[in-house]
Amino acid sequence: MTLARLAARHGVATAYSPSEGVTVPVPDATVVAVLGALGVDATTPEAVTAALDAADRADRERLLPPTLVLRRGESPLHPPGESPTHPPGDLPPGTLLRVTTEDGAVVTGQDWERLPLGVHTVEAQAPDGRTATSTLIVSPARVPGPEHRAYGLLVQLYSLLSHRSWGMGDLGDLRELVTWAGRVHGAGFVQVNPLHAGVPGAPSDPSPYRPSSRRFPDPVHLRIEEIPEYALVGPEHREELDRILAEAAELRERVLGKGAAIDRDAVWELKRRALELVVESVELGPGRRADFHDFLAARGRALEDHATYQALAERHGHHWREWPEELREPRAAEAAVCDDPALATRVDFHCRLAWLTDRQLAAAAEAAREAGMEVGIVHDLAVGVHPEGSDAWAQQEAFAAGMSVGAPPDAFNSRGQDWGLPPWRPDALAASGYAPYRGLLQELLRHAGALRIDHVMGLFRLWWVPEGHEPTQGTYVRYDAEAMLAVLVLEAHRAGALVIGEDLGTVEPGVREELARSGVFGTSVLWFERDWAGTGRPLPPAEWRAECVATATTHDLPPTAARLSGDHVTLRHRLGLLAGDLERERATDRADTAEWLGMFQRLGLLPEGPGDEESEIRAVHRFLLGTPARMVGVWLPDAVGDRRPQNLPGTWDEYPNWRLPLAAPDGQPLTLERLAASPRAHALLRELHARTAAGARTAPPDARPV
Template identity: 30%
Template sequence: MEGLQQLYYLHGIGYDFVKYDGEHVVFDALTRQTAIECCGIKTNDQHVVDRLNFELDIAPWTRVVEPVTLSDSDSGTFVIKVVETLKHSIASIKVPSANIDITVKLSECDEVGDYIHSDNRYVALKINLGKLPIGYLDLLIEGAFGQVVTELWSVPKQCYNPYVSHSSKKPLGVSLQLYTLKSDRNYGIGDFADLKQLIAQFSKLGGDFILLNPLHLLFSAKPEEASPYSPSHRCLINPLYIALDDVQEIVGQECAELFSSVADLGHRRSVSSKFIDYTQTSNVKYVLFESLYNCWQQSARQEAALNTFIEEKTSILGDVELSQFEWFLQWLASEQLQHCQSLCIVQGMEIGLVNDLAVGCTGGGLEFESYRACFSEQANIGAPPDPWAEQGQNWGMPALNPIKVKHNNFAYFKSLVRSNLSQVGALRIDHVMSLRRLWWCFAKEGQELGCYVYYPFEYLLAILKIESHLHSSIVIGEDLGVVPPEVTQALEESAIFGNTLFYFEKNQNGEFKASEQLRKNALIMVANHDVPPFHGWWSAADIDIKFDYALIDEHQRHHQKQARGIEKARLISWINKHDLPDIEITASSQEVYQAVMHVLASSPSKLLAIQLDDLDLQEFPVNIPGTNTEYPNWRRKLNHELVEIFELNRDFIQQLNAIRKQQ
């Protein structure tokens, strides 16, 4: 392998893939060349190609250690590289934070690899330090080669996960889009006070976790850009989730009383529309935010607490261009989120909140601007062709450069994981395959092109393992779609739960899988934000909605309804194979849904989530993939308020809990 082909490999540019229909596709020369050009590399300059090949392939052998060195936390094993002539020398090894200061005879270390360059043989030697604390440790090595330093990552074999092998517990949760919560006290969008009410209601019925949509910062100046999966910054929180009537514990009594006296908190509070008007909601809340901030500045404010918060966040994120007002809002949002998780624990929930990390950020947003050097040029992430999008999908979010992500010891990815794990009991990672590879979309010579680009999987996975232990939080990887086998194996070995949607759990004949065949180490759900809620699916309302919004024509509607009828019959057959009273095809959607959930509650899957939309008998989807302005995505609210939803479903939830707890 030489020249450009070698550089493609070393830079992570994919060679081929297997399409959804089994076709083996090899990426053509133009596609691969354009992909690496998106990384800022001039492929027509042989000197550049040769230099990069040397830096990525040979140079690491000439260095004792790289900026990051991986180690097994149980054995403290790591590898150094030295020229063979130094193999009979000694080295001083120091890890101050672990109280390690030893001298090692390199001749006694196992040789685990070698490389010959310029008539020199370089050898890789294994060094054992013994059990290490999990985390990022400073390692100093001194020997005949001089003195070198590295960040030693002490990596556990698995993520924190008490449910994998030593626990018979099978937690029950509820999944929701927080902004859809309906109440007479919010301003048209669900907030953290609504979340507190949900925690109180669900925990009384034995609920163990609450899976949220991404809470990431969006665009205050463009409130209609509402997708939580297209954020401005994934390490910051959308201030619209702040509950303005629940701030006294954070800002102090004096500020809260002053705010209540000068602000009309009831003004335009009740918004009963089926869809959120983000412009109106944002305008109202930001006027009140500014009023609260002014009151905080005038009162005996908690300035030290805010400054401490800013220092802690900037230590993770680096410099972020936020005004003090914007930091003030981040402080409020962060504190209220923390209070919600604390309430979960006080109420006896096993896990509490489950955060959701979106797969990318929006170009031009705060995150992109902060980490611009880590991104490619003119390439977006997306998905390869599939039955629903034969031309593939372009998600419109900039692609991360697989080499630049290593900058500053992977500080960028560390900040993402740390920020999203720090105040919750679990983290769901949307499109977890992105740790291994992502589909890039780009254009050249008038053609729309795409290919897979591979990332430093071992290192990204190591960060997840370390951070999950440091925060005692479990990790869930959304692994729907085509998943490389090495990812499936790594997730299983790393105690990262998968994420299963019942709609898609079918065998090769299109029949629903037997419940005992469902994955054990996974979160199972009937539906998520990308598929219709069950009651809409059963009534085929989702098909009619697509027709009403001119997303399909009459012929397509007729064909899809015929196919849905077959699926419904298969579902009834699946239910009736289990130890439940038989159900007819004429049964109500609620009867069928509850039967499905009873069966899933008895399945091997460790985690089970009820979708709040389904308890609400919701028919309208919250999102129709592939649409933007055609359908009001990310705006649909619930039909009922929380108290009513849980009162109507009290017995049902308790029955599910009883099934989960008795196994």
């Protein structure tokens, strides 16, 4: 019981419920290991008692918690129950409070309603001489929502190649896509996969959900020819640049013409060579240089650390825990860079790449606005980072050493999951005023009309797996969701952006309600929307939630054509991923599909009748438009009948995850140009545009109006 009390003090679960009415105890060894990662010694009964005593003593002596939260129109969230016009906590009578706002203004006394939105500093001085300093986050109550209903496209950017791509889709392709989708088809948004910086070195991890840094984008997405200095490369380097362009054309042809998988490492090798020629041979003009220096000043130490990591990884490999000891800590490494001109040059090079990528992201966002998109580009925030990457090196104090994020056992995976991502320490976040989290959101929201948060439940709790343990031997660690949401709402408000939470899978009670209260949209996928508490049948359109992005599928699920045809079952069987008998799985899948098609027919959404794939896919999207969902997403492969999933969970070398170009039903790659000319894509998007623009309803009269 003493260990359980200590664990509860630090948000560490000693039991969890995989399903209603079932409770599974967490091994004591797991609890001890997780507490250790939080800096709490629980290795012996005496240590546990001492840790509890220390926690009790700290509570008695504490004037303020490290971070306080105020939501406009609500009470302070720490501690609960206080009025926004009174200071938080049980402060001794006579305690003086002083708030310095982020703009430098000073507010004294207890007039909390005068405080502007932002991140401020609170200082308290008690009559007995004790003092305390805390971060105060003042945020709106809710994230802004869209003014009108919108539909949009969901795309993995690397998969969308044009005739100008260098073997994978890039930011030039994104700009063309949003312009076409917005101007021709009235799309309100385009959602892309995470564009975070990948771990350097080859072979790299192709997954965009295990990046080196979530804060900075990857220059592999650059359209090289659209860098202004590219056109200024002199004749002495033009021949080498032409050779690189020829190699890029060959790489593109291997993917588009010969069916090869996308080779991110080969693409980056070519782009790196080209970028070095451009950066080293062409000086920035005065205006461009001023813009670059402003970018450096605004990004500050965070960018310097990221660029330093990139430069050191080139020399020593990306496993920073194996670097020379004096380089394993950012401030020490900074001194080493100052003493090494060659290294300093590479740091500057990587800073330049971050700036160039940022500017092309800005151009894509501006193209979306000019195309009339109400929302614009929806960027994606991965749930974590690679343990050997830039963020883990630069923010070592913020990550829990020896821990990995994953998922507990469930009905779909009895062994649980270990994603290999180090979790943030909730205590370190609070102590820093959530600075790493704030900085991350600010960067991602710079050019985003909306931000999708992968596994948004991680704002509330994450499944920690101690190093060397099986995923079944992990436990949940709770985060301060009120503070995490307040920071998210504040930064989204400042950016004028929407927030979409990926809330699929196991979601603890109350989480979706709390997200909705904060204005965070959810994610609703057709095949999962059933009356699970009752009949188990497909959920009628009127019963869907409004504050969500409704879609037919995601990057981790089969495309709709594969779902309707049953091809996804055949693929999983071929790769040995089916848990049961093939024919039984096929029969279950056919019955599931038939239920949905039957509902479409009853609702008049499939007048052509079942059997025609294109008609069935249009019926799926008519159904989505018949729900109250404020945003409807079209998985881009569904527009052309692509049958291949971009990612097949449970596979590694057996399947080319994250490396497939957009393709036609026969598997032949489709370029961006062929997509724009596709009669099949035009037919689907034209109907979506017409129904969205007219505010038409395709559901029966009992459906709720949007």
